[in-house]
Amino acid sequence: MAKINEEQVRHVAHLARLAVTDEEVQQFTVQLEKILGFAEQLNELDTTGIEPTTHVLDLKNVLRKDEVRPSLPRTEVERLAPDWEDGQVRVPAVFE
Incomplete structure (x- = not known):
C-alpha cells in the first residue's frame, strides 16, 4: 500500500496554496492513505474484456442547433446602450 x-x-497543500495546521496535516495524511488504499483495491479487480470508459453514463450533448436568427435593429441597440461611440457600445474600462 502506498504510504503518504x-x-x-x-x-x-503548499502547491494548492492552502494553509493547514499540524492537526489538519495529520488528519489529511490518514484520510489520503485510506483513499489510496481503496484505489489500490480497485487495481485487484479483473477488468479483462471491459471497455475503458470516460463516463459511466452514455451522455449526449443536448445543446440546441445554432441557427441564424434576426437580431435587434441597430437603432434599438443604440437606444438601449448606456453610451454609444463610433458605432459601438462604450463601456467602462476594465483595466487601468
Whole structure:
C-alpha cells in the first residue's frame, strides 16, 4: 500500500496554496492513505474484456442547433446602450 507522509501532505497543500495546521496535516495524511488504499483495491479487480470508459453514463450533448436568427435593429441597440461611440457600445474600462 502506498504510504503518504506528512511532508507530502504539506507539499501538496503548499502547491494548492492552502494553509493547514499540524492537526489538519495529520488528519489529511490518514484520510489520503485510506483513499489510496481503496484505489489500490480497485487495481485487484479483473477488468479483462471491459471497455475503458470516460463516463459511466452514455451522455449526449443536448445543446440546441445554432441557427441564424434576426437580431435587434441597430437603432434599438443604440437606444438601449448606456453610451454609444463610433458605432459601438462604450463601456467602462476594465483595466487601468
